[in-house]
Amino acid sequence: MKNLLLAAGIAAVLITGLTTSPRAQAGEIDLLAKWMTGTFSSAQQAAADTNFFDIRLEMVRIWRDRTDGFWIYVEQASAKSLSRPYRQRVYHLTGPVDSVYSSDVYTIPNAMDYAGQGRSKDALSDLKPSDLSMREGCTVYLKRRPDGSFTGSTRGSGCESTLRGASYATSEVMVTYDRIMSWDRGFDEKGEQVWGATTGGYVFIRTRYN
8 A cells, every 4th residue: 555655646635623523424425425426537646657557447326215235337538449348346435334435346247238338327327226337345445544644555465356367366456535546456376466566556636526
């Protein structure tokens, strides 16, 4: 995580009077969900460092009438091929439990049928949670930090991945009011990295709120 923080070069978040009381935490999940939704771009990072690509990230809250946390539809695509996202997921944000928020990760059946809905509040309207498949071991656990950010990661090596000879994947994440930093990596059974950025996480700057 240290490398991620260094690579991101994050500016301090201007939040004062931060408290971790139960009442404050009850409102924090709403703030986290707000910060996690919108349109984001890594164009600035790609322009400064050729190790990174220009990637666009769309995240929109869906199924807003549900009361079991926040459901977020996610599309990730190259800026050169926005109509064909290479990653489509649903995140289920819940918590806190002992001051920790959980973001479960789900895959979508026939995902490409929903490509382009990353800004639509009606995205996946014909689906329900039971239609999705949870990626066991891939939950990201986030905690509020003294600077106001939400920072966390997956735990252990239980998030299965077979991409490019990988055995498992890990994710490190930081969420602030104006950016999301994500470092996804795949490792083989010997613990050697086989895919993902090697110098730090992707920095997605917010370009719009949903």
